[in-house]
Amino acid sequence: MTLATTPQTTAATCEKLKCKECGAEYELQAKHVCEECFGPLEVVYNYDTLRRTVTRESIQKGPNSIWRYRPFLPVLTENVIDVGTGMTPLVQANRLARRLGLKKLYIKNDAVNMPTLSFKDRVVSVALSRARELGFSTVSCASTGNLANSTAAIAAHAGLDCCVFIPADLEAGKVLGTLIYNPTVMAVEGNYDQVNRLCCEVANTHGWGFVNINLRPYYSEGSKTLGFEVAEQLGWQLPDHIVAPLASGSLFTKIYKGFQEFVKVGLVDEKAVRFSGAQADGCSPIAQAFKEERDFVTPVKPNTIAKSIAIGNPADGIYALEIARKTNGNIESVNDAEIIEGIKLLAETEGIFTETAGGTTIAVLKKLVEAGKIDPEETTVAYITGNGLKTQEAVQGYIGEPLTIEPKLDSFERALERSRTLDRLEWQQVLV
Amino acid sequence: MTLATTPQTTAATCEKLKCKECGAEYELQAKHVCEECFGPLEVVYNYDTLRRTVTRESIQKGPNSIWRYRPFLPVLTENVIDVGTGMTPLVQANRLARRLGLKKLYIKNDAVNMPTLSFKDRVVSVALSRARELGFSTVSCASTGNLANSTAAIAAHAGLDCCVFIPADLEAGKVLGTLIYNPTVMAVEGNYDQVNRLCCEVANTHGWGFVNINLRPYYSEGSKTLGFEVAEQLGWQLPDHIVAPLASGSLFTKIYKGFQEFVKVGLVDEKAVRFSGAQADGCSPIAQAFKEERDFVTPVKPNTIAKSIAIGNPADGIYALEIARKTNGNIESVNDAEIIEGIKLLAETEGIFTETAGGTTIAVLKKLVEAGKIDPEETTVAYITGNGLKTQEAVQGYIGEPLTIEPKLDSFERALERSRTLDRLEWQQVLV
Numbered sequence: 031m032t033l034a035t036t037p038q039t040t041a042a043t044c045e046k047l048k049c050k051e052c053g054a055e056y057e058l059q060a061k062h063v064c065e066e067c068f069g070p071l072e073v074v075y076n077y078d079t080l081r082r083t084v085t086r087e088s089i090q091k092g093p094n095s096i097w098r099y100r101p102f103l104p105v106l107t108e109n110v111i112d113v114g115t116g117m118t119p120l121v122q123a124n125r126l127a128r129r130l131g132l133k134k135l136y137i138k139n140d141a142v143n144m145p146t147l148s149f150k151d152r153v154v155s156v157a158l159s160r161a162r163e164l165g166f167s168t169v170s171c172a173s174t175g176n177l178a179n180s181t182a183a184i185a186a187h188a189g190l191d192c193c194v195f196i197p198a199d200l201e202a203g204k205v206l207g208t209l210i211y212n213p214t215v216m217a218v219e220g221n222y223d224q225v226n227r228l229c230c231e232v233a234n235t236h237g238w239g240f241v242n243i244n245l246r247p248y249y250s251e252g253s254k255t256l257g258f259e260v261a262e263q264l265g266w267q268l269p270d271h272i273v274a275p276l277a278s279g280s281l282f283t284k285i286y287k288g289f290q291e292f293v294k295v296g297l298v299d300e301k302a303v304r305f306s307g308a309q310a311d312g313c314s315p316i317a318q319a320f321k322e323e324r325d326f327v328t329p330v331k332p333n334t335i336a337k338s339i340a341i342g343n344p345a346d347g348i349y350a351l352e353i354a355r356k357t358n359g360n361i362e363s364v365n366d367a368e369i370i371e372g373i374k375l376l377a378e379t380e381g382i383f384t385e386t387a388g389g390t391t392i393a394v395l396k397k398l399v400e401a402g403k404i405d406p407e408e409t410t411v412a413y414i415t416g417n418g419l420k421t422q423e424a425v426q427g428y429i430g431e432p433l434t435i436e437p438k439l440d441s442f443e444r445a446l447e448r449s450r451t452l453d454r455l456e457w458q459q460v461l462v
Numbered sequence: 463m464t465l466a467t468t469p470q471t472t473a474a475t476c477e478k479l480k481c482k483e484c485g486a487e488y489e490l491q492a493k494h495v496c497e498e499c500f501g502p503l504e505v506v507y508n509y510d511t512l513r514r515t516v517t518r519e520s521i522q523k524g525p526n527s528i529w530r531y532r533p534f535l536p537v538l539t540e541n542v543i544d545v546g547t548g549m550t551p552l553v554q555a556n557r558l559a560r561r562l563g564l565k566k567l568y569i570k571n572d573a574v575n576m577p578t579l580s581f582k583d584r585v586v587s588v589a590l591s592r593a594r595e596l597g598f599s600t601v602s603c604a605s606t607g608n609l610a611n612s613t614a615a616i617a618a619h620a621g622l623d624c625c626v627f628i629p630a631d632l633e634a635g636k637v638l639g640t641l642i643y644n645p646t647v648m649a650v651e652g653n654y655d656q657v658n659r660l661c662c663e664v665a666n667t668h669g670w671g672f673v674n675i676n677l678r679p680y681y682s683e684g685s686k687t688l689g690f691e692v693a694e695q696l697g698w699q700l701p702d703h704i705v706a707p708l709a710s711g712s713l714f715t716k717i718y719k720g721f722q723e724f725v726k727v728g729l730v731d732e733k734a735v736r737f738s739g740a741q742a743d744g745c746s747p748i749a750q751a752f753k754e755e756r757d758f759v760t761p762v763k764p765n766t767i768a769k770s771i772a773i774g775n776p777a778d779g780i781y782a783l784e785i786a787r788k789t790n791g792n793i794e795s796v797n798d799a800e801i802i803e804g805i806k807l808l809a810e811t812e813g814i815f816t817e818t819a820g821g822t823t824i825a826v827l828k829k830l831v832e833a834g835k836i837d838p839e840e841t842t843v844a845y846i847t848g849n850g851l852k853t854q855e856a857v858q859g860y861i862g863e864p865l866t867i868e869p870k871l872d873s874f875e876r877a878l879e880r881s882r883t884l885d886r887l888e889w890q891q892v893l894v
Contacts, residue, residue, distance in 0.1 A: 094526060094549065113553060113813065117526065119546030119576060125621055144551060144574040145813055147851070183813035189557055193878075198866055206854050209861045210809040214881055216874060217864035224869040231871045377642040381545065381577055381615035419579070419851040422638050429641045432649035434630055437656040439663045442648060446625075449646055 043079045044104040047071040047247055050349075058104070060164055060239060062246040070345070071247045073104040081295040086266055089297075096152055096255040102291060103156055103255075104248045110159040111188050114144040115151040116255050120263040120411070125379040126392075130399045134409040136269070137376070138260055140416065141384045146183045146207065147417035148176035148338075148385075149281065153252035154184050157241035160248040166239035167191055172229035173242075174222050174277070174338045175204030176416050181241055182211035193238070195225050200337060203420040221332055223343045253281045257288020260411055261298050268292075268301045270408035273395045275387045275415055276307040276316050276361065277339035279346030285413070286353050305353050306403070307361040308394035310334035310386075314363035316347045320354060321361075327351065335366045335424045336386040338416055360403050364393040370428050372396070373418060383418035391415075475511045476536040479503040479679055482781075490536070492596055492671060494678040502777070503679045505536040513727040518698055521729075528584055528687040534723060535588055535687075536680045542591040543620050546576040547583040548687050552695035552843070557811040558824075562831050566841040568701070569808070570692055572848065573816045578615045578639065579849035580608035580770075580817075581713065585684035586616050589673035592680040598671035599623055604661035605674075606654050606709070606770045607636030608848050613673055614643035625670070627657050632769060635852040653764055655775045682712045689720020692843055693730050700724075700733045702840035705827045707819045707847055708739040708748050708793065709771035711778035717845070718785050737791040738835070739782055740826035742766035742818075746795035748779045752786060753793075759783070767798045767856045768818040770848060792835050796825040802860050804828065805850060815850035823847075 047056040051069025062071055084101050092098030096116030119139050127135035140149040154177065161169050168191040171181045178194040185192035192213035196205070197220060208215055218225045226243075233240045241249045261268055268289055274282050286305060292298045309317040312334025319327045327347035332340035344350070354361050364372070369386055372393035377383050384392070395412050398404045418425070433445040479488040483501025494503055516533050524530030528548030551571050559567035572581040586609065593601050600623040603613045610626040617624035624645035628637070629652060640647055650657045658675075665672045673681045693700055700721055706714050718737060724730045741749045744766025751759045759779035764772035776782070786793050796804070801818055804825035809815050816824070827844050830836045850857070865877040 095551075114551030114571070114574070119527075121545060121619075125619070139546070139576070142546070142574060142576040142579070144571070146815070147574070147579075147849075183809075183815070185813070186810055187553075187557070187813035196864070198864075203851055203854060205864060206858065206861065207815060207851060209864070210806065210815050210850060210857060211813055212806070212810045212862075214878070215864035216877060217866045218869050219866065220869035228869045228871065228874060232874060235871070374642065374644070377615075378618055378644045381617070381619035381643055383578070383615070383639060383642050417579075417851070418642060419635055419639060419849070422635060425642060426638065429638065430644070432628070432630075432637060432641070432647035434649045434651065437650050437652035437660045439660065439667070442660060442664060445648060446646070 042106045043076045043101050044073050044106070045076055046074050048074045060166070060244040062244055073247050073251055075102065077294050084295060084297070086297060089262065096155060096252065099255055099258050102258065104251050105156065105159045105163060107163055111155055111162070111184060113155065113184060113187055115155045116143065117259060118143050120260060121380065121382070123380050126376065129375065129379055130396055131406055132399060132404065132410060133406050136409070136411045137380060137382060138256065138411055138413045139382055140256070141382055141388060141414050141418065146176070146179040147420065148180065149253065149256060149415040150176045150180040151184070152255050153249045154180040154241055156252035157245045157249035158184050158188055158190065161239035161241070161245055162188065162190070164239065168193065168238045169241060170194060170229070170232070170238045171241045172222070172226040174340060175200050175420065176338050177242065178208040178215070179204060182208045182213040185213065186211040195229050197222055197225055201421045201423055203422060207420060222341055223329070250280045250284055253284035254288035254291065256281070256413060257285040258292060261289065261292050264409070266298050268298055268303050269411045271304040271306065271359070271404055271410040272413065273306045273308060273391055273398070273410065274413040275339050275391050276309050276344070276350055277341045278344045279316060279350035281415070282307055282350045283346050283353060303357060305357045305359040306394070306398060307350055307354055307359070308391045309361065309363040310336040310339065310369060310390050311363045311365045312336070313340040313342055315342060316344055316350055317361045317363040319347070319351055325351065336369055336390050338385060339387045339390065360398055362394045362397050364390060364397060368393040370425055373425055374429065376414070377418070382414060384414045385416040385418050385421040386424050387416050388414040388418070474538045475508045475533050476505050476538070477508055478506050480506045492676040494676055505679050505683055507534065509726050516727060516729070518729060521694065528587060528684065531687055531690050534690065536683050537588065537591045537595060539595055543587055543594070543616060545587065545616060545619055547587045548575065549691060550575050552692060553812060553814070555812050558808065561807065561811055562828055563838055564831060564836065564842060565838050568841070568843045569812060569814060570688065570843055570845045571814055572688070573814060573820060573846050573850065577619070578608070578611040579852065580612065581685065581688060581847040582608045582612040583616070584687050585681045586612040586673055588684035589677045589681035590616050590620055590622065593671035593673070593677055594620065594622070596671065600625065600670045601673060602626060602661070602664070602670045603673045604654070604658040606772060607632050607852065608770050609674065610640040610647070611636060614640045614645040617645065618643040627661050629654055629657055633853045633855055635854055639852060654773055655761070682716055685713045685716035686720035686723065688713070688845060689717040690724060693721065693724050696841070698730050700730055700735050701843045703736040703738065703791070703836055703842040704845065705738045705740060705823055705830070705842065706845040707771050707823050708741050708776070708782055709773045710776045711748060711782035713847070714739055714782045715778050715785060735789060737785050737789045738826070738830060739786055739791070739793040740823045741793065741795040742768040742771065742801060742822050743795045743797045744768070745772040745774055747774060748776060748782055749793045749795040751779070751783055757783065768801055768822050770817060770819045771822065792830055794826045794829050796822060796829060800825040802857055805857055806861065808846070809850070814846060816846045817848040817850050817853040818856050819848050820846040820850070
């Protein structure tokens, strides 16, 4: 525990790993694939214990971070890595709601998550806490950028050796925002899916803890906190509709699992929540499968500015598909121009600067409202998962420029007059 | 109120404005300079009411933001702008402490403050809440970057018109991180002190609310929350020593005021807290005055990479001097190379990526420890006030590069071997 305030938590309740496909069970080790059927492994908890021991009050007395939900997370000791991750604001987005024609819209703002400004800090905090319990001294990941930032930062804080793998063509802010923590950085000349395949091999030959490979069952549980927090922040109730970006599909399925678990242990009332997913046209294998009513996902080769969600062969794609369908949600995609407009729209109306993944979510939200696929009366939550300062090149050239003036009053007055004239002209064009 | 959770606050207790020099009193209007003696005006509260009505429990029941301290802030209505600002982590920095030779070191991490990743979100949340109460529809500021980001973002959220003034040579991330919210941006060809002088003229000729000029008495009170939060997060006690950056000097004096107010109303026990300040060599008018034992500050022309604290003519410089002296603290400065090393040191040991101002604070912290001016036994808090993603150019070229590899196992193994050999060579050099 590294924060100044002391957490109040109850004992861990995770019991085993279980295959999502065939149900085979395993001990809580560094393992992510079923030996029987190659299905993905998931952590199982004792929900009876959870129902008996966890209350709204016990959670509220906990630390102001994801670790207030520790009984729902797959760590065994009290000694977790807490750098203040989680409990990001759920902002009532009235100005954006009015622009879109919605009545009750909220933004879950992980663009200001701690310490590295994306939702990945949640999954990495959990994965590295578990990695330390399992005795790993070197941690690693295959990343589209945000995960590399987060793994390098939290490993530095915890004093773990770190080696991260990224595609060589990542945004400058994401590379620098990893190197600053002084890990080993491998820039792989290929796309994320190639990086991921290489990392699977490395995980087999080196005794490293890859947060999103051999530690994936623990790692992915961290995303449940995005469900827990929204339920708590809405006053212990579930929303009607959520919109979240889809990369591997894991985040989407874990928000769902988070809501289900809170219902299961009696922390919130049961409710039908619609799950809608957002992809970029340039990498939309799940959206395509949804549109074509397929129950399998065909891999694609990514080509979009939304690099952080550009996973062409999404590991949890079919589970995301299944959830969108059974909750009466949708999966949509938008093009790069719409993504940039989404970033600008959120910034102008709500003062939240998100990266391309968040622009994708807002653009899909807009598209779904315009298509009548989100009811204006629904309480809707859009998940913003990363910060715009990391993908500055995406909006450079699309946001205007400062008016350069001399440090004199008359120079200012002339510039102000020019800008007002330009505004009027723009409005006249809008009105015409 | 714009967050999903509802705040629980008691009534406002601010009563009037009072001149810090001659004591002349004024109504709570948009005014920052005394008509009698040109001294700065400050907000006065009713501490009897505060002592009677505010408890640790009433604060803890409040929102998870600076607005939990609303009775200590200069707003009259319940309708404040709450975008989740404040309540940033106080991180126990054990790894950095070991590197420096300290025992109890904490980092107050405003690099992840909401919404725009600097402590300025605190002062702007207060200033714009008050601006709205006073009826302003256009808000403005003179900024070295962080303030422009914050004013533009929070004005966007609140639906206020916004015009910001910055020096034309600011870091790219700070310009883009302002433009994205679509305010009017005036890039002034001059340094901050020239920008500030121009804004004083504009404030007189236009009916705008300049957060750090005519609204300055309200604005600056927001910084007290950096004192309040540290006291609360340390378990309702004061630290022994704080280190904070000095730009105008306002932050420093308001952390002091925050501690004093908590003592005054009985929320914490009285204690001698040492106040040490950090400046960059390239703009160190307060450090120079401290060193030369002057009680006046001679303005300088700034020339440093720490642009966000490059104020050559600091408005509250003499008050900062006074506090450092009477608390037995110090004011030190460091050069640009030390600032970069400070940024890297904090990132490598604690996983916190700060901008140049934070690098200055860490470098001064190190210098003070090495000079025996901070006792290893003291509970020390270093204030990190902004995020490193905004000043990427400062560290570019000083943080190494990724190892570029092909997506093949043998290419990875060769690169890993090379990097380990390099590490060994570096260690040998260190040992020689």
